[in-house]
Amino acid sequence: MDSAAIGTDFARVRADFDLPTQFPPAALTEAEQAVSDGPRGSRVDATDIPFVTIDPPGAKDLDQALCLTRLDKGYRLHYAIADLGAFLVPGGALDKVARERGQTMYLPDGNVPLHPTVLSEGAASLLPDERRPAALWTIDLDGEGQPVAADVRRAWIRSVAQFDYETVQADIDAGRAHPSVQLLPEVGSLRRALAIKRGAVELQLPEQDVDEVGDSWGLVLRTRTAVDAWNAELSLLTGMCAAQIMLRAKVGVLRTLPSADDNATEWLHRSAEALGIDWPAGTSTAELLAGLDPADPAALALFMDATRLLRGAGYTVFDGDLPELTTHAGIAAAYAHVTAPLRRLVDRFATEICLAVCAGDPIPTWVHDALPSLPGLMETSDSLAAKVDRACLDQVEAWVLANSIGTEFDAVVLRAEATVAEIFIPTPPVLAKATAENLREGQPVRVRLTAVNPETRRLTFERA
Template identity: 70%
Template sequence: MNSRVIGTDGAAVDFARVRQDFALPEQFPAAALAEAEQAVSDGARGARVDATDLPLVTIDPPGAKDLDQAVAINRRGDGYRLHYAIADLGAFVVPGGALDAEVRKRGQTIYLPDGNVPLHPTVLSEGIASLLPNQVSPAALWTIDLDAACEPVDARVERALVRSVAQFDYETVQAGFDHGNPHPSVAALPDLGRLRRALAIRRGAVELQLPEQEVEPDGAGWRLVLRPRTQVDAWNAEISLLTGMAAAKIMLDVRVGVLRTLPDPDASAVQWLRRSAKALGITWPKEKSTAKLLSELDPTQPAALALFMDATRLLRGAGYTVFDGAVPPLSTHAGVAASYAHVTAPLRRLVDRFGTEICLAVCAGKEIPAWVREALPSLPVLMESSDSLASKVDRACLDQVEAWVLHDQIGQEFDAVALRAEPATAEIFIANPPVLARCTGTSLPEGETIRVRLTEADEVRRKVAFERV
């Protein structure tokens, strides 16, 4: 379900005005770019083990070039051994240099439909530092051993040279499982993923299965699509979460690090969600946890979509917590239901490089680098600022395409699901074209399908609005 849009004069349209409105940088400073090019010329710094014999594979969206992770899973007795290679930016970014200063300023890669604004110059992020297939690349190589229940019994990370043997996207890997011929390196992924997901639900981890709007190129224009979440998406996410939890444990053990944290929701928030479930006609036994209930809902059902939207209130307030010398009062993430750290996407996210350096030092029995400890206090502000910017840019791009798609349909009616209702307004979801928007009117029943009329589609203000028929 999608809708295609090109310019009103038939010409291609792009997102230049979004870039201008958010003052996104068009290029890297000359000194930062020179450092990156010198790093390419010099090659990776530091001693490494040779792990190029591991048959690692990458799983990313189609066409991705900034490949952060490569994976290989083996059976080990009645358990598993996970090899998870993470791009090693510490091999190329000189602490205190011009490139280091620029990536700290940027915080993360900003993705737009017509191209990204990368955290690192593409000679690194889409070249020598990326885990591209058949390329010998420096990596932080995690080795995590798990028992039969998929609980970790050992986790360590070391600097290595690796070589990915294949680059896959999610749909290709899913098709391999559906047809009974998965790549050997990920043949155990379903078992590991399901066991880890079962453990997550028992811990109380909250997963919201909300529809994912995406913008795709379509000839000279763009279209809105709903990207289906495959089982491979969920299983692959569990590997990243497992690694992040292993990293958090290492940092907490030495009382130095940076965690991704989220306070537990208070009792009143959960009680409010229970009232919402009752109003939506969803049975929620008292003994059933929030995580268990949400995991059992069918995301194609309107009432489930509405409850998922309501449950976002349980996941507000995420941040980064740094510590050096003592375990912080808040060291867990309520959504993960465990201590957790970002270490698996350093090409695209600044904080991961620092968490990785701490874990590498600890596992090697070395002192944590002084430049890492000195940087820790600045990371929460840098990351929260870039998180906010990335979220705003993403929403602006979606809003822009929604307005382009709907600009000639004012007055037309659509079926919509009311996701989060207030007395005279609601957030609605329309399946075709896939649009999330505000709707005004009375008696907007949350979790039910209603008929709405498009009243506004402003391409300049990037705003669409509906009213209940």
């Protein structure tokens, strides 16, 4: 069946969520002036390090660049992060609008950026072959992948190549990887093994995405490459090092998640048993989930059930006394957002704290003053981003299936209640609810599409 969509743009989604269409004139003027003036602050010259970036194809807001090298007894990660703080004036027009927006909103037909593109896709972006200001993390790891030293300072860097995930994966598989990422499989695998050992929970749920199909839109399932996972581990490593720096300084902002209660864990054990998934004695939740095949319907259902373990994430600030909660249960460690300042507000403030601590300088007053407001700003924007993302997917599902009323589809039950089931249809990839009785999680089921409303982005399925 043709999965091309019949809609053309996402103006209705933008209107429904009142997304801004432009920046205030004062913010644009300030951004252009910042580019003209150049980044503030002294910095070391690290342009001799052959950094590369790994991002989705066509990305222009490049936050991170990396270079991995081998040491006598371990590894060194150079991780450069866009130095947005060197351009923004605290309390200025740009700072004000960034606090209002919280983060970049990604829609299939164009982004609603956190900062004007003259910065986020220009002077502050770590584009290839350009001398750029960065917050340069240098993290040394032992032979097992554990960090033994971490430092961050302002630097000039130059990326020598811009890659996407599939290209890096193909190059690694073919044995022709760029020297800066040749160690990515080795270091990434060590870090992933340590994450499982710590008890980090990773849910291998299918990643539903929107693709451009000619003049319209379609649905695809994004296959997560090993490079995705390895690269994510480097970002998590940097965030964990940042958290430790802030905890030692007793000032900062962490991304936190309380541990799941015993009832949620016991419920997951019962769910695994009902799905026919063997859970050997002594096997942790992290170990069990990491060993499941995401193509198995029962595994998909258990991953969905395991989302119950990851509810309640938030942001915890502290300034003088350590908070009661300092860890993120999903990561199984203390963690902070610092690797995406072009796209996420909180990273700029956490980075400024780490830069000041590592340099032995006082933390700027404007950072102290902003800390109490950050959790509310970020939680509001996180909620909005999730709703916008889901609305875009729902819209494309409705467009794709608009002419398929009465068609039957093969599906998998992800979550079942008395008369309604949450289902996943592989082709075209759709997450929806179906009216049905006596279904069980992980069960293959045939469903029929009975109604589509592109205006409300609603689909109605029933068991066939």
